Amino acid sequence: MVRRPLGQLEAEVLAVLASAQGELSPADVQARLSGHPAYTTVNTVLSRLHGKQFVSRARRGRHFAYRTVVDEPRLVADRMCDHLRYASDPCHALNQFVRSLNPDEEQLLRTVLDGDALG
Template identity: 40%
Template sequence: MKDLGELEAEVMDRLWAATEYLSVRDLVDRLGESKRLAYTTVLTVVTHLHEKGWVEREKRQRAYYYQPSRSRRDAVAASIRELLMQSPDALGALEAFAATLSKAEYDAVQRGWEQRGDQPTS
């Protein structure tokens, strides 16, 4: 996602893969599969993610436990929306993007369109 640094994105990947809240220690252990990170580094990262609104946290005794504030699919959709809003030619970009869609992707867009109801168009 555009708003996330490399390590923030890795932390979010671990949080999205989890089925429960994770502590900083849990995250250090799960990130340790790919790199060795200090507890304080991971603590700083999840604190920033909380401040940015990417994660929710719950205090249990003396430690915070974290979970994503939104699903990965909602985060990706918000990133795409933000890119479109920043484009001087959003419609042209959408047209060019649509030309690259597979049938399955096109069908997914169609399902999303049908599910949106009477929501505003902007």
């Protein structure tokens, strides 16, 4: 099992929910995540996201089913902007970010910057 920061797992869970066509149970979310996190870990993350009002939940039998209530791309963009705003050297931070992109991500960024991206 791969350990990752909780913030990263929260982002991954939100991405799974955002890509779903409806509500997902914790087991459904767990099955779609890489790294095979424990069911209890996924359930805890979902409960925390519910507390932060990022997801809604509805009782389905003995368990809950979850869906996002936030715009996940907007949330990710806001986090990126917040990190950049508080960087002591934003130019260096952006440079490091761009250098960390894989070729597909770099091409996507070029498409966005050229104004050719949909969305």
